[in-house]
Amino acid sequence: MRKLLNTLYVTTPESYLIRDGENVIVKVNGEERFRIPIHNIEGIVCFGYMGASPQLMRLCTDNNVGLSFLTPSGKFLARVHGRVRGNVLLRRTQYRTADNPETSLDIARGFIIGKVVNCRTVLGRGIRDHGEVVRCDRIRSADAMLIENLPGIDDCANADSLRGIEGNCAKFYFDVFDELILKQKDDFFLSERNRRPPLDNMNALLSFLYTLLAHDVESALETVGLDPYVGFFHTDRPGRPSLALDLMEELRPFLGDRLALNLVNLKQVTGSDFLKKENGAVIMTENGRKKVLAAWQKRKVDLITHPYLNEKIPVGLVPYVQAMVLARFLRGDIDGYPPFFMN
């Protein structure tokens, strides 16, 4: 199994990244602030406007290190993509599979089943851990709706009806998500899921975590030789990493939502970590982002037993493992794509 390496987060907006030998150097106003050998990291996430030198980009692509640029508020801008390499046969199989509506639908079903089951787990956890304080009846009825929709995923005839089911399930889930927020109710609530821009603190927190997850999922897909831009559920659109979005569906509840809830319920983030702008958009402060990044990074080294591999792995490798089993399925080594079920 691959080793989980560290990710470097650059949050000072004036930083510029350069290369020196095998080192990544972060410069702020021309002065060296930080230096680390490239082989100690597997990703760089850069929140800033200054950017990085082409030499550094080369160092990253040569070493398979993902390099993403985000705005200071965490909106995704760009990702450095090196020479296309890896297994051309696997990629061709991926394209052919994506062109075939039936097999695409089969794989997409896996992603959505994973998503719905994991959403149920999040809801169930809320009832189990905080049964006395949450309105269980509301959560239970949402859960019942999710159960009701599960058979439909298997039965649906085409991608559009699957999208419909997915949309419904997401709605039922986010309708009661607010019930799971137990502390700091004045600052954190979720009346609906909104984005681009997020309009309240909770939505801003979720969007930020999803952006971090997207960086990791895209890197994971590239590592196993899949093309993150050709998806089975999300349709092709220039500049949209459809396959990464597909794979994220089943991982969001586990890696994003649960962490967001923990951060709020354990009061690790507070209302003062968010700023409301004139146009109603909510962004996180630099301090808030640092707290979330710290929690995210810490979460990634927790060990879990992967349900399919039955092997202990760090949480941070889950996207990689899912990318790997997806590649195996496309190659024909296994009969179906096993979604990730959290426990």
Added chain:
Amino acid sequence: MMVLVTYDVSTESNEGKKRLRRVAKECVNYGQRVQNSVFECLVDPAQFAQLKHSLCGIIDEEKDSLRFYYLGKNWKRRVEHFGAKEGYDPEGLLIT
């Protein structure tokens, strides 16, 4: 695993000074400079073999010395720091 690399390179001659610079440069590629001629390198066995090979190729065994301390996987409890210029933990949160 964590390997501590320390060296003494004789700088009496110009060749020596050149070797010193080359050794330092090679070490920087693999790890963190914690003191002037002391490096903490978090490497896998293959990377370490490369590092060792290239360092041994640079030094003059008559005049210089090179030492590797193997701190293993649980190196964190084997390292304590006092005073200025505390380094970063390559396995911890990297944020600047």
